[in-house]
Amino acid sequence: MISTHVLDTKEGRPEAGLKVGLYHGEEELSLQETDDDGRIAELSPGGLEPGVYRIVFYAGSGFFDQIEVSVAITDPDEHLHVPLLLAPYSCVIYRGS
Numbered sequence: 001m002i003s004t005h006v007l008d009t010k011e012g013r014p015e016a017g018l019k020v021g022l023y024h025g026e027e028e029l030s031l032q033e034t035d036d037d038g039r040i041a042e043l044s045p046g047g048l049e050p051g052v053y054r055i056v057f058y059a060g061s062g063f064f065d066q067i068e069v070s071v072a073i074t075d076p077d078e079h080l081h082v083p084l085l086l087a088p089y090s091c092v093i094y095r096g097s
Contacts, residue, residue: 002044002071005083005096006034006057014038015086019058024051048076057084059091069093 002022006015015038022030022043032040043055050073057067064086071080081096 001042002048002053002055002080002082004034004040004043004055004057004081006038007083007085008038009085009087021054021056021058023054023056024048029053048073050074050076055082057086059086061086061088063089064091067091067093 004020006018006020007013008015014034014036016034016036018034018038020032020034020040020043021028030043030045032043034040052070052072054068054070059065059067067084067086069082071082073080083094083096085092
């Protein structure tokens with residue numbers, strides 16, 4: 001399972017309504033929006049096979065149009081949390097818990 005959380009570090013609040021896509025190769029597996037708390041509890045639909053997946057954050061806020069990260073899934077039963085800290089001219093993506 002893959003989840004995410006997006007925080008607007010300029011405003012110091014969660015980023016609600018931000019679209020996030022999950023892709024395997026060119027195939028779109030999921031496209032959702034963050035909730036009022038800036039979260040998507042389950043970005044991945046059902047079980048995932050081992051492999052490389054892309055998470056695309058559609059920021060569309062001035063400087064950053066989209067932010068993309070590739071993640072390698074080795075254990076499909078593991079919960080992978082990938083938060084994004086977003087500011088006007090910087091961003092940080094990390095593996096959360």
